[in-house]
Amino acid sequence: MNQKHLELLELVPGARDFTVVQPTELEDPGEFLVPGAIVLTVGISFAGEPERLTGYCRALADAGAAAVGLGTGLVFDEVPAELVVGARAAGLAVFEVPRHIPFASILGAVEDERTRLGNIERERLINAQELLSQYAVTGGLEALGRQLSEVLDSAVAIVDNDARSVLREDRGTRCATAVAVDAVRAGRDSAGPTTDGDGFTHTYRMSRHGERFHVLAVETPGPLGPSGRALIRHAAGLADILIQRPAHLRAARAEMNTMAMAILLGVENTADTVDRVFGAVTDARGKIRPVIIHGDHTRAVESAVSAVDDALECRGRYLYSLRIVPNTVLLLFRGDRANRGITELLRAAAAEVRVAIGPPVHWRELTPNLVDDLVIDARSRALGVSGGGTGGARWIHDPAVRAALDTRAAQTWERLVDHDRRNGTELADTLATYLRGHGRITTCAETLGVHRHTVRTRLARISEVTEVDLSDPVACAELLLVIVTRTGGE
Structure with a gap:
């Protein structure tokens, strides 16, 4: 019509x-x-x-x-x-x-519309398959299951032939694990949709490897069309690849399993295994270079780590990363890798994070104290600023110093945070950006995406709330110490 x-x-x-x-x-x-x-x-x-x-x-x-x-x-x-x-x-x-x-015109219009809708459906299927592949490559089996669950609004589960759960991704009150277990015990291959009155279930028997096989089960609130069923088959193929690991990945996983068992049991003879694990990241002298990446938002930190991972993959290297606290990640590089080479790995993502690069040390000399120093150094930097770690901030952890900083924080920083919460302002973020930018109003304005006059107005209000003269460099240095011990997840 x-x-x-x-x-x-x-x-x-x-x-x-x-x-x-x-x-x-x-x-x-x-x-x-x-x-x-x-x-x-x-x-x-x-x-x-x-x-x-x-x-x-x-x-x-x-x-x-x-x-x-x-x-x-x-x-x-x-x-x-x-x-x-x-x-x-x-x-x-x-x-x-x-x-x-002519009636043929109506038939033709209907056929044209069916073709258009079919093309849209095929495009959606291709996009969904590409997205599943991307999640499988970057996040593994768990990320694949989460994405399939989201795309189909369904519960997803994978169990092996012994009915052991390999993947479980529930959706609300829906759980597909029991469906997968029933399919294994019944010896069923792929099955079309069945319903129990509350939803529809789809099972897919994955490739057999000797006596070992897995079953993928999906429970959806309604029936799936051809595209949905094709997406399940695609996900099953990706899961097969991830589960049936290549030989070199199996060997690496076996070494990790050995280390985990040794740590659990307190066995001391894991030196050879540890040497092999860190051998891929050390230079000829056995040294590594620790690096801290810190950001204001989790997404920025994840993007930076992902950029490093992509760059290392192109060079045939592995990523060594560990989240220290929220928004703060420790990375390890070869000891002979220069500062510039490390920042180049971050590419454009470097603009959204703070980076502190530690000195080359033997991997056995990497200690929590060294990491803590780098974390403090990174937090004190402005966004987009990278450089060597100071390594001289251990005194900030002294109980007396921390007590003094806690007192000063209650008088200044916590007042700003409370003011922002009550009035919907952004004074705390403005102060942190201003001090990390070495007190430059232009730099602060560009980072926050506001006008310089706005920054000046906020700084004046910050001085009123905190009763601190921001033209005093000593007072600003004190506030910066307070900020680096309050932000970033501590």
Whole structure:
């Protein structure tokens, strides 16, 4: 009805959903109709007897038709009133097709729309498959399961042939683990959708490797179309690849398992294994270079780590990373890698984080104290600033110093945070950015994306709230120490 070039005139509104368009001149085409069909006719069987159109409408409705379109100008000059009355009584929609509009034009419009919708569905499937592949590559089996669960709004589970859970991703109250276990015990291969009244389940038996195999189960709130089922098969193939690990990854995992067992049992003879693990990141002298990446937002830190990982992969190197606290990550590089080489690995992501690069040390000399020093150094920097760690801030952890900083924080920083919370302002963030930017108003404004006058106005308000003179460099240095011990997840 929305295709204006067809010039259809709606006479009796009805359901908009239909399945096919079927031209027919049979007086009673019921046995040949597809449920949900739109019937096109010029009414040859009812020439001179329009009163029989009322029974015709009842027969179409009984056959499950959705609507009838009458072509005028050949048998009837206009749509007979009997057809309109009969259609309303039978619950059919009615529209008029002008004589100069061939029925083939309507069939063609429907086919064009089906083609368009099919192309959209195929494009969605391709995009969803690419997204699943991306998550599988970057996040492994767990990320693959989470993404499949989100795309299909479903619970996802994988169990092995011993009914042991390999992956479990629930969705609300839905859980697919029991479905997967039942499929294993029943010895079923891939099964079409089944329903228990609360949802639909789909199971897929993955590739067999010797006696070992896995079953993927998905529980959805409604039935899946061809694209949804194709996506499940694609996810099963990706999961197969991730589960059946290549030999070199299996060897690496075996070494990690050995280390975990040794740590659990307190065994001391793991030196060779540890040497091999860190051998890929040390230089010829056995030295590494620790680096701290810190950001204001988790997404910025994750982007920076991902950029490093991508760059190392291109060089055939492995990523060594450990999250210290929220928004703070420790990375390890070869000891002979220069500062510039490390910042180049971060690429554009460096602008959104703070980076402190430690000195080259033997991997056995990497201590929590050294890492703490780098964390403090990173937090004191402005966004986008990288450089060597100071390594001289251990005194900041002295109990007396921390007590003094706690007192000063209550008088200054915590006042700002409370003021922001009550008034919806951004004074705390402005102060931290200003001090980390070495007290430069222009730098602070550019980082925050505001005008310089806005920064000046905020700084004046900060001085009022904290009762601190921000023109005093000593006072600013004191506040910076307070900030680096309050922000970043501590």
